[in-house]
Amino acid sequence: MATKKNQVRKDIEVPDHEAIRDTAQRHIEKEFSRITRPDDRLKRAAEVVQQADLEIVAHVxxxxxxxxxxxxxEGVRGLDKVLGVTGNAYTEMRRLALHGADAAEPVDGTEKAPEEWAPLTKVRRRAQLSGPGETRMTPEQRRHAAEQAGIPKIDGAAEVLPRLSEIVSAATARRKAALPFLQDAVLVLSEAPYEWTTDRIAEFGDVTARYARDAKNTAKRRRGH
Structure with a gap:
């Protein structure tokens, strides 16, 4: 595991997410530099994106x-560094843990984080809090709020978190790197000399017709159309 200087807790490794993402991106770019046919690029890019999605869902x-x-x-601070997410995304994760996805507003007014940070499979009940935001709670208040919200206490969390964070970070980077290749391939296949229909592209890439249309439109915008 690539790690950076630990600024969290001595027994918790901090993955070097920048290096992990860079390695994943370079791997994808190298692979696709050897694929010249647009149909082959579409097929492979769709596989990479779908595999990454499955991996993210399985571990996030x-x-x-x-x-x-x-x-x-345990009150461990700096976990955003271990997770490899922004401060706002980490705040949103904590809000979702306490209040659930149906909460109207974040407790501290931060913007909503990307959907990939939302899943907390066993955490869905709304906590009943009587004080300010959870960042100002005492340790006892935090533990009580977590119990009320149904947040599980995970044995060995310090050991598994870095590994899981690295897996999600790498899969997310592979997905991000492969998407432009998928989108560009869809656009090329829709134009001369191929002129594939949206339905044919969708069937070949094992995606929906709407997904194929959105991919084509994204590639057009990137091209400047």
Whole structure:
């Protein structure tokens, strides 16, 4: 595991997310530099994106639960560095853990984070809080709020969180790197000399017709159309 100087807790490794993402991106770019046919690029890019999505879904909930366990039950700070997410995204994760996805507004007014940070598979009940935002709670108040919200206390969370964070970070980077190749391939296949229909592209890439149309439109905007 690539790690950076630990600024969290001595027994918690901090993955070097910048290096992880850079390695994943370079791997994808190198692979696609050897694929010249647009149909082959589409097929492979769709596989990469779908595989990354499955990998993220398989690990992000467990990752988030481990992080929330460390914060609410042990008060570990700086977990955004271990997770490899922005401060706003980490704040949103904590809000979702306490209030659920149906909460109207964040407790501290921050913007909503990307959907990929939301899953907390066992955390769905709304906590009843009587004080200010959870960042100002005492340790006892945090633990009580976590218990009321149904946040599980994860044994060994400090050991599993870095590994899970690295997996999600790498998969997210692969997905991000492959998407432009998928989108450009869809656009090329829709034009002369190929002139594939949207339905044919969707069937070949194992995506929906709407997904194919959106991919084509994104590639057009990137081209400047």
């Amino acid at each position: 909930g467990e990752r988030n639960e481990a992080a929330m366990s460390l914060w609410f039950y």
